[in-house]
Amino acid sequence: MAEQEESRIDTDRVAALCADLIRFDTTNRGEGDANGEREAAEYVAAELEKAGLVPTMLESAPRRANVVARMTGTDPSLPALLVQGHLDVVPANPAEWTFPPFSGEIRDGYVHGRGATDMKDFVAMALGVLHRWAEQGRAPRRDIVFAFVADEETTGTYGAHWLVDNHADLFAGCAASISESGAYTTHATAADGRPVRIYSIGTAERGTAHVLLTATGRAGHGSRRNDDNAVVRLARALVRIADHKWPVTLSPTVERCIVRTGAALGVPVDLSSDDAVDATVAAFGAASKLVENTIRNSTTPTMLDAGLKVNIIPGTARAQVDIRVLPGTEAQLLDELDRLLGPSINRTFVANQPAVQAPLDTEWFDAMAGALVAEDPEAVVVPYCLGGGTDAKAFSRLGMACYGFNPLWIPPEFDYRSAAHGIDERVPVAALAFGTNVLDRFLSTC
Structure with a gap:
């Protein structure tokens, strides 16, 4: 007592x-x-x-x-x-x-x-x-x-x-x-119907890059034809970015997380192609949230700024894009982003913090996992990549x-x-x- x-x-x-x-x-x-x-x-x-x-x-x-x-x-x-x-x-x-x-x-x-x-x-x-x-x-x-x-x-x-x-x-x-x-409970259901409690320890973070895009064109009256419209040029570039599906890129943390989660849930893991990875993650049910945002890079338009008056075509239009990049992929992402933007859009960093990756097989991780299992003997402990920072x-x-x-x-x-x-x-x-x-x-x- x-x-x-x-x-x-x-x-x-x-x-x-x-x-x-x-x-x-x-x-x-x-x-x-x-x-x-x-x-x-x-x-x-x-x-x-x-x-x-x-x-x-x-x-x-x-x-x-x-x-x-x-x-x-x-x-x-x-x-x-x-x-x-x-x-x-x-x-x-x-x-x-x-x-x-x-x-x-x-x-x-x-x-x-x-x-x-x-x-x-x-x-x-x-x-x-x-x-x-x-x-x-x-x-x-x-x-x-x-x-x-x-x-x-x-x-x-x-x-x-x-x-x-x-x-x-x-x-x-x-x-x-x-x-x-990291290390909070995710409740999932195994293939055979068993409840499974997963605790995800953060061992990586995607990098955070906030990018300012600037399109320039010919200013003019809104009633007149203008094939050099900065707003239109920027809008088309943003649609290309938003529609682009980035390829699957499995960092060490994410791959280990998928493998361990699949084993805990009794879900077969197939990492042989992008479609196979998507199908594997979808089969995790509630546990898919552990990895669905970190199997790919992301480029999300979030801010727009153009024009002073509705009947004026501005000479400049700007947008900001929130980019989240997996460890080791920044150079390839930026090359592809520039291809999507085209030569008429200028790109500058507002902020740029690289991705973080901690070692997986360490005494630190083992001690954290041991402490979780000591308090919850049915805990399944997996490494986890944070989508943000x-x-x-x-x-x-x-x-x-x-x-x-x-x-x-x-x-x-x-x-x-x-x-x-x-x-x-x-x-x-x-x-x-x-x-x-x-x-x-x-x-x-x-």
Whole structure:
């Protein structure tokens, strides 16, 4: 009974930490427009101090605050590990929400609010582990650096990238890092009808390239024929891009994920052609979401800008394209993109962060998988490539192997993938309890 009461108190504490963090409105609107990161960072720093650590607060610009602290391990010969999370969140329109997005309501088994799954849940679990260690007089085997940063939801300019560029010494000796977007439950059904729980550890990310396209032509009156119309030229190029089906390219992570998922589900895996890969992935059912967006590169037109008045043909038209590129394929993608655009469209990078690929067969991955299986003996653990990007793109520049490891047990009825950045974002309290125990096991033994 005493052990159950201690576990309940621990769970309540982590849920309360998550709720407290949500109550800081850390909305990041981009273009340097953010608020609340300083107050959230001060709260985290105070919690780190309660756990016996000595945090360092670093502002990259006024109120754009980052907190870093190092915990000394018992074996100084081991390489250090970075545990990193971001404090900012995307905007939320209160009129669309059931609960106010920054209320941090704990109700019906969930913590509600913007950032609940992206990624104040992870920050709360990490702090919960540190409080548990402090109370029990425990320490990790290796040094662990904890970094809670600003600005991940845009470019990381005020957060992770700024820290890497200006304070790399804080991460000395870190060989690997863990952070968001991995190790949560995907519920699937095997070919024989068995329920299967898959946990996907992030070992790769597609690169992120935001490209500005500019078409030029002859300006003129909208009532007159004009065969040199910049808007038309750009529109045709965008249709070619949107209609193009990029070929299947299987990175090491994605291929391993497909093979392991197929084995777990009893689905035959055929990787002999693009059509065969598509059919294999489709046969995974709910588990297809693990790989359907990362078997190919993608080029998605997202922004358009042309003209001043409806009766004026502009001389210039612009568009932006969101490009996501798999490891090792950027040169081929850009060559094909230029062919699709044609010679009359100018292409420039607005942002360009390369893909990330961590080693698969490592003690880090094995320790993460072991911690998951210890808490869920029926867990099937697979590597996973993120379709988007995280601050791993910054910390990998320091030579770290970066993994997505934000462990959560997700009930079958909860659509976790739609929660992050979605309306009525929330995280199950039971998921926080599970994740705290998994993190504890991993960080204690790795």
